[in-house]
Amino acid sequence: MASRSLWVLPLLLAACGTDNECVTPQGCGPEQLCVSNRCVGTDVEGDPRALYASEFRLRLDTECGICHFAGANGKGVAPGDGSWRLYSGADLSADEIEASWQDVQDFVKPGDAVASLLLTYARGEASIDPERDGTKAPHPAVYQSVENLSYARVIGWLSLFELPPLPAAAPPGEEGYGAVIHGLLVQGCSCHTAPERAWKIAGPDPDAAALAESYAATTAWVSAADPEASPLLGYTRGEYGHSAGRIWAPGDPQYDLIRDWIRTTGP
Numbered sequence: 451m452a453s454r455s456l457w458v459l460p461l462l463l464a465a466c467g468t469d470n471e472c473v474t475p476q477g478c479g480p481e482q483l484c485v486s487n488r489c490v491g492t493d494v495e496g497d498p499r500a501l502y503a504s505e506f507r508l509r510l511d512t513e514c515g516i517c518h519f520a521g522a523n524g525k526g527v528a529p530g531d532g533s534w535r536l537y538s539g540a541d542l543s544a545d546e547i548e549a550s551w552q553d554v555q556d557f558v559k560p561g562d563a564v565a566s567l568l569l570t571y572a573r574g575e576a577s578i579d580p581e582r583d584g585t586k587a588p589h590p591a592v593y594q595s596v597e598n599l600s601y602a603r604v605i606g607w608l609s610l611f612e613l614p615p616l617p618a619a620a621p622p623g624e625e626g627y628g629a630v631i632h633g634l635l636v637q638g639c640s641c642h643t644a645p646e647r648a649w650k651i652a653g654p655d656p657d658a659a660a661l662a663e664s665y666a667a668t669t670a671w672v673s674a675a676d677p678e679a680s681p682l683l684g685y686t687r688g689e690y691g692h693s694a695g696r697i698w699a700p701g702d703p704q705y706d707l708i709r710d711w712i713r714t715t716g717p
């Protein structure tokens with residue numbers, strides 16, 4: 451009888467929830483964080499979207515939310531308005547989590563986590579103009595080195611994003627713009643979906659009129675005779691003092707697709 455009751459004890463303890471490994475990182479090893487009462491390292495496995503909902507929206511809310519919550523900086527900006535915004539707080543509706551998830555993806559570089567815009571800004575390598583009056587200042591350097599385990603874990607999460615399959619080429623002109631190029635630009639250049647930009651494009655899934663306007667706005671910055679000399683690609687490479695730095699370089703599949711489309715398109 452005695453041995454049998456000893457065997458039951460661990461089960462009872464588990465049922466009471468006392469198997470929590472940690473409540474704070476202090477309860478874990480030196481290279482570990484406490485996530486959902488488990489000690490974890492900086493490598494991340496699983497589905498990036500599910501992990502956003504369970505962990506990373508809260509992590510980003512803690513580290514960035516004070517300036518990036520929906521409506522921050524008195525601009526009334528919400529997710530989807532060209533800036534990066536998230537809904538703040540632990541108790542969000544499914545719609546708020548989904549809108550925040552849609553927004554964060556525009557600042558991720560699949561296949562090159564460290565070069566994601568989210569991190570370029572958070573390392574203080576991009577400049578901002580919060581008053582929109584031409585006064586540029588560096589973004590606060592929230593993340594400075596991977597010794598910040600939270601930064602290292604965000605890199606681990608961003609490494610899970612995969613590049614969606616891209617076609618080998620886009621058809622020339624407006625057709626290829628609508629079918630391929632606009633989607634790439636929205637993902638890589640989402641700041642330019644905000645109304646006040648000199649080069650401005652519509653957000654995802656535009657109607658025909660907004661698409662035609664975006665096509666015209668984009669072709670004003672390209673040169674078919676010498677695609678690499680197109681200002682659109684120069685800014686993409688981080689030239690002309692582009693405040694967000696480099697987005698894509700030659701050899702990146704998006705860059706090469708856009709360059710080849712410019713060559714066949716004009717003006």
Ligand code: HEC
Nearest residue numbers: 513514517523533534557567568571572578579580590592
């Ligand atoms: C102290 C305030 C502050 C903190 C903290 C902060 N940011 Fe920002 N961030 C700004 C401001 C101001 C801008 C300029 C544009 C704006 O008003 O949204 C900006 C812009 C950005 C942008 C460019 C897109 C945009 O919204 O214009 C990204 C991406 C970004 N921040 C990422 C981050 C990340 C990731 C963190 C946390 C790790 C973070 N920021 C923390 C103030 C902050």
